[in-house]
Amino acid sequence: MEREKALAIVEKQLKKKRYEHTVRVMETAIKLAEHYGADVKKAEQAAIFHDYAKYRDVEEMRRWVISENLPQDLLEYGDELLHGPVGSFMIEREVGIKDAEIQSAVYYHTTGKRHMSLLDKIIYIADYIEPGRKTPGVEDIRAIVYDDIDQACWMAAQHTVLFLMEHEQPVYPDTFQLYNERLMLKK
Template sequence: MTEFNYDEVMPGIDRDKILERMRDTLSDFRYNHCLRVEKVSRGLAAENGGDVERAGLAGLLHDYAKERSDEEFISVIKEKNMDPELLKFNNAIWHGIVGAEIVKDELGIYDEDVLNAIRRHTVGHTTMTTVDKCVFIGDFIEPKRSFPGIDEARQYAKKSLDAGVTFELKHSLAYLIDRNRVVYPETFVNYNYWIAKGEL
């Protein structure tokens, strides 16, 4: 019997079938990461008055398309007439924004709260819901994460979801700049919005 029953909130969603599909399409590393993010996202939602089931489902599926080929992402962008600017980027951006479309098509999940949390889990958004924030932070601080700043990230997440989001955007932007990486333009917009809220 499955640990969490998403059918109670969204009829027809069978977690066991989703897990089976994920085991077939993801590496063990990525699959287990998704399970941890599901659990952390649910916990954050419970602690912060969010929708636990939607946060959990989005957390489970946030990296559903992470290991797909560039060719598949490019094909989806073109077939669905998505923003052509996306073609200038790569998997780091695609697996969230384009990945939500793959989740919709392959798993029949049309709940926009869930899909938006998947879309926004890499670069955030200026109008993030509690579900969005829980998945965004859950992905960043799940128990197996280990990088300079992880302890600080977890402390800010405990302070508030807004503080957790702000720290993560600041940390991620600094990481990209330090490595001379191209930055997705919306990342700057989101950073400016959240840092101006003064949570750090």
């Protein structure tokens, strides 16, 4: 699907600020894909559609979790996580994107996971570091992302875990798995 068509589809689903975020994620993902030798077109598509389900009705997303036999524990960790996994199914059914790599990158863009593909990593970290993000520590991650994407993903997971713990929010197991995977490789 051509970029302009994909952006037009997504723009209808998102609020203005979220659409602008999506464009910045797309631009960041393209740069990372070019740098790391990943499929630029897939990175572009996954970035464009990563927040496709972001503003869907929460009850609708919960129904998708059940009807598509997604991990039921998604329903226990807060509604903010639902748009990635649900979006990965919605883009297939509603838009016709049946590419497993793109769907995986959309699915895990919020939580990350162990054994991420290069495309998964690109979308996960592009969403975290796009130029509009101002989260504490993001500059440190931006500084190393073109040298070591694995370290950048680990740092993003670490920051996410610490943020959620500080706010007494549950941490989804996939994020802990991403954090632990890199930590154990470092030892």
